[in-house]
Amino acid sequence: MPLGDVTYxxxxxxxxxxxxxxxGASYRLYASDPQAVDDPSTVELGSDGGYAALDFAPxxxxxxxxxxxxxxxxxxxxxxxxxxxxxxxxxxxxxTDGLLVFSxxxxxxxxxxxxxxxxxxTPTLTFEGA
Numbered sequence: 001m002p003l004g005d006v007t008y009x010x011x012x013x014x015x016x017x018x019x020x021x022x023x024g025a026s027y028r029l030y031a032s033d034p035q036a037v038d039d040p041s042t043v044e045l046g047s048d049g050g051y052a053a054l055d056f057a058p059x060x061x062x063x064x065x066x067x068x069x070x071x072x073x074x075x076x077x078x079x080x081x082x083x084x085x086x087x088x089x090x091x092x093x094x095x096t097d098g099l100l101v102f103s104x105x106x107x108x109x110x111x112x113x114x115x116x117x118x119x120x121x122t123p124t125l126t127f128e129g130a
Contacts, residue, residue: 010064013125017058017069024096026053027075027123029110031086034103041098046085049112051077051119056093061125069125077110077119084112084119091123 029051034040045051054075062072088110092103102125110119 006067009067009127010069012127013064013067013069017061017125020058020093020101021056021095022058025056025101026094027056028053028092028094029077029088030090030092030103031088033090033105034092034100040092040094040100040103043090045088048082049084049115050079050081051084051112053094061123064125067126071123074120074122079115080112080117080119081115083114083117084110087111088119091121 028034028040029045030040030043031045032043034043037043044053054077060071061069063069088106090103090105093101095101104123104125106121108121110121111117112119
């Protein structure tokens with residue numbers, strides 16, 4: 001069931017993200033859909049190439065507008081040291097226990113083929129059909 005007016009979509013997005021863990025949560029990159037497996041860590045990128053999860057906070061996201069809630073700045077997974085083990089096709093947020101809070105397919109997958117390749121993207125949230 002789609003939400004109504006964009007005002008309510010924005011309010012729902014803000015409330016949803018504000019309810020996510022304020023400490024101990026992480027942004028993670030996945031080679032395939034982490035919701036399609038029992039343990040999302042099995043499809044998370046390996047640490048080769050210098051990949052490591054990043055800290056998450058609800059305050060990372062700007063207030064929702066026009067039915068979208070975007071991170072205030074791009075996520076930067078740092079200077080890569082070599083090729084990543086896989087192409088990052090999904091991103092997600094996990095809580096302190098590694099449980100998946102949210103995940104989504106990436107519009108522009110991250111492919112790191114060599115050291116010093118960029119590994120950045122800006123997460124955006126929306127409700128399907130909104």
